[in-house]
Amino acid sequence: MKILITGGAGYIGSVLVPRLLAAGHEVIVLDNFMFRQNSLSDACGYDSFNVMRGDARDEALIKTLLKSVDIIIPLAALVGAPLCKNDPIGTLTTNQNAIEMLCKYVSPSQRILMPVTNSGYGIGAKDQYCTEDSPLNPISLYGVTKVKAEQVVLARAESITFRLATVFGMSPRMRTDLLVNDFVYRAVTDNSVVIFEGHFKRNYIHIQDVANVFLYAIEHFDIMKGRPYNVGLDDANLSKLELAAVIQKHLPKFTYLEAPIGEDPDKRDYIVSNARLASVGFKPSWSLDRGIQELIKGYTILRDSVYANV
Structure with a gap:
């Protein structure tokens, strides 16, 4: 297949692109x-x-690039609450408007595989799993733009969206601001972390399994198309305090404390079912424990917060 990836040099793309090339696909970034x-x-x-240096919002450029590809993977986005807060116009035009423009020019036969976010679930009901049929109630600008972009993509038949859990793991374009990556970084470098609202729960997925799900969907597109899929680890619907306890098993000197006052600006709190993805035969390969071990080794190399999206 010939594949166009916007934002292909980012955290996910830097892992996904080499995997696609190794699998024999032709890739334009x-x-x-x-x-x-x-x-x-x-x-x-x-x-x-x-590879091309350019902007995913460039209409003329996108029209030209679309002429020769079979699959489009739109990764270009402003990601993370701080970055989106600092540039709301860029967030809207990149995360939503660029996808609306893309869908205007793709042909009916071209396939779109798009990552979005399970943060669209916002705050879930206590002890109830969010499925792909659960109401979407995004509580951040990032979540709102991704939900609206997903609606546009799924309005066409030849599309799949992936509602990614919070991603973790090493990437050539590293991000230390993602929750698991951040906690392990603090455990390695500071031996401690202060947690705000530690009962908030999220789901997690390793970045290699994000790449795996794209490769799987390319091979099984016909049985998966037209629907969104939650992508996460069934055994990793964890609160921040539970996550810290898992990290402490690998780094016994790590100390964590829940702050008695103060709030986390990210209010997401939900647990997620990944049963739909399992029903089409996909199984994650990376456990949370394996990913933490990888990060510990990675942070022996990286000691610079420049890798965070802030």
């Missing part, structure tokens, strides 16, 4: 390289890899 990253350097050795 469009990225503005806003973080001045070199995360796709190894991909340059593939004859089947092409």
Whole structure:
């Protein structure tokens, strides 16, 4: 397949692009390289890899790139509450408007595989799993734009969306601001973390399994198309305090404390069912424990908060 990936040099794309190339696909990456990253350097050795520096909101450029591809994976987005708060116009135009424009120009036969977020569930009912049929109630600008973009993508037949759990794990374009990555970073470098509203629960998924689900969907597109899929670990619907306890098993010197006052600006709180994805045969390969061990090794190398989206 010939695949166009916008934002392909980001946290997810830097893992996904080499996997697609190794699987024999031809990949075109469009990225503005806003973080001045070199995360796709190894991909340059593939004859089947092409890269363009540009903006996913550039209508003329997108129309040109769409002419020759079979699959579009729109990864370009402003991700994370702090970044979206700092640039609400960029968030709206990149996360939502660019997807609306993309869908206007794709042909009926072209396939879209799009990651969104399970943060669209907002605050779930206590002890009730959020499924793909649960009401969406995003409580952040990031969540709102992703929910609206997903609606546009799923309005066409040849599309799949992935409602990703909070992603963790090492990437050539690392992000230390994601929750598991952040907690492990603090455990390795500071031996401690102060947790606000530690009862809030989320679901988690390793970045290699995010890449795996895209590869799986390409191979099983016909049985998966037209629907959203939650992508997370069934055994990792954990509160922040429970997550910290898991990390402490790997780093016994790690101390965590729940603050008696103060609030977390991210109010998401829900548990998620991933049964629909399991029903089409996909199984994650990376456990939370394995990912934590990977991060501990990674943070022996990385000691710089420049990798956070803040």
